[in-house]
Each structure stands twice: as structure tokens, then as C-alpha cells.
Amino acid sequence: MSFTPVRSLACAAALLMASFSSQATLIINGDFEANTLSSGSWSWMSSTLVDGWDGSNLEIWHGLNGVAAVSGSNFIELNAHGTNQGNWSIFQTFATDIGQQYQFSFYYRARNSSNEQFAVELAGMNWLFDDHTTTGWNHFSNSFVATSSNTTLRFTSLNSGTMGNFIDAVQVSSVPSAQAVPEPASIAAFGLGLLALMGLRRKSRG
Template sequence: MSLVSVRTLLGAATLLAASFSSQATLIVNGDFEENFVASNNWKSFASSAVAGWQGSNIEIWNALNGVIAASGKNFIELNAHGSNVGAWSIFQTFATEVGRDYQLSFYYRARNNNSEAFEVSFAGLTQAMTDHTKAGWSFFSSIFTATAETSTLRFTSLNSGTQGNLIDAINVSALPVPAPTAVPEPATLAAFGAGLLALVGGRRLRRNKAKNSL
């Protein structure tokens, strides 16, 4: 399966986020807006307390340290507050159609330094996100083909500690199924063939008349 991705640093990320959030998404609470966090603050939640998500603790920010969300008010720090066994990782499972194409998109940025990194996996594919920057949100978009009736989207930190990997506006949407190519009905083909034969026969008749008149 091929992977198509676009990653760009965006100075006006909010405007582009709005256009993607308007699409129907299969992700529940991809903006992390369902948990209240006061402005210029953060709060750590068990994943069971964050609608749609499972895995490690989830730390939700609202305009903290001058970072404005790419979409809405809230976003998360993947390397969350509190203890954790193994790498920080959150995931969500949802229904998909085998063989159908889906578009995954999200925004990400560094908190402390540009060496922060995480992996995103979906439909058996894994992409390492290693180009973080503190200067602003970067945008990621990829097209995947579903291989099962359910698919799991997972984000896993590649750096240790409780700081790093800011993520927002996670979206997965099904791409339109191409319309089938129209095939002429047998009656239409028969009528077309009869008309073609009549046209050829008429031309032959005119030619024969022309020869007999010589």
C-alpha cells in the first residue's frame, strides 16, 4: 500500500484547520474540546475520562505558554503528566470498509525542542514524525487503504519524559468512492449497430446507383 503525505509549517494553522474540521470525521473528540480546561492552563486526565480515546494519560492544554490551538481551544501534549509504563501512547478504534481509502490529518509541534518525535500508525502503516518545530504548527495529511472492518489510529511518543509532542485537530475521513463507468445497455448497442448498418447500406446503394448511371 502506498502512503501519500503532506507536511508543511503553517503560520495561519487555524484557518486551514477549520476547512478540514468541516469534513465528516470518524474520529471522536479529535480536537479534545469535550474536556474543560481554563484558558492559559493545562490538566491531566486518565484516557477513560477523555471521550473517544484509550491508552496513557492525556494532558490537555488551553492556550498555555502562548501556544494557540490549531483548531478550537484545546490540544494535547502526548508526553503527559504522571507515571506511565513504557512509551506514552494513545489510540482510537473505529469502523472502516476493507479496500476503501481514508484521509488522515492532524497538526503537531514541539514543546521544548525540535528533537521531539512520535509515531503515528494506521491500517498497518507507521510514520515517524521527526520534523517538529517550536515555531508553529505543522500539518500532516496521508491517504491510507483500510485492511479490516475496524481500524486503529495510534500515536506513540519516541522520546521519554513528561514533556513534548503537542498534537491537535485529528481527523480521519472516508474518501469518495469513484463512480462506476457507465456501460451501454444491450438495447442501446443493438440500436447503434442497426443504425450503423443502415448508414453503411445507404452509402453502398448510392454508390451502386452512381455506377449504373455511367
């Protein structure tokens, strides 16, 4: 069986695209979709029942009160329903390579009032969030360099009570080196070259 240049080039393109899609998030269940809820409902759960996360209880929402998730159908309320009236905290520990740069992002909004606050801890860095509103999701993104083979991400509410902070679409992914990621112009040129070669091959057949 002959292996034509067009077929070779197509295979190379497929491998190139696969390398981009392989930059998956290191966070397990960052969009909180592992638990199934009916539309317009919520469920209070121990963190032991929520894949990937540890710490305090979580309150998972699925479109309740008209609030739509950013990713999928579910999101969490950090200040979960229950007897605890203090600060709530959930965390996840994931494997990292020392010296490797990572990108971290998530979405957040308030449930009840713009006075709600929560803190995030990651790789020795700390952030305070008190700028969210009840009318829409806010996005946060930052990068960090791993200093340990295991890194912990922690969300902690800073308001007592059981109404507070919505969290969704939590992601951490490695940042490839500049050599490993072709520039967009190079990708475009590669695609144009592939199309041109395919066009010439069709013309020769005609």
C-alpha cells in the first residue's frame, strides 16, 4: 500500500492538533459534574461524596433560582448548608513538576450580596475575592511555578453563615515551553500548505 504525501501530511496535522488538546486540566471534577442532579435543584453533600475534593461539605446547584453554570450544568456554593456557621474550606491536591509553570483559572459569583468574601491559596500564593456580584460570573486567571511534586489548591469562605460564594470551572494546566507550541502563524501556514497540496493532487487527477 502506498503512503502518499497528502496522507503523510494529514497524519502530521492530526498529531499536531492532538498535542494541543493534550493540555488537559489537572483538577479532578473542576466543573462539579460528577454528581447528577435534576434541573432546578440543589444537593448538600459531604466532600467525601464529591469526586476530587476534600474538606468541608459542599452544596451543589443545578440551575436553581435561574443561575446557570459556566461549564456543564452544576456548580457549587462554598458556604454549604449545614450546622457549621464558621468558615468553609475545600481543597484538592494534584501532582506537579517542580519548576514547571502552570495556569490556574476559575469562575465565581455571589449568591446573596456583594459583601461576600472568600480566599484562595495555591503554591504559596494567596488571593482575597470580595469583588463579585449576584448578577453574573467573574473570571480569575493567574500562573504559578510549582515548588513541590504535589500542590494544593484551597478555597475558603470568609463569611459565617450558609449563603455565599458560587464556584465553577476550576482548572489548572501546564504551560508548554515556547519551543513546544508552534506560533499561530505557523499553524495557519501549515494548514494552507496542506490545502494547496490537496488541491494540486485533485488537479493532477483531473
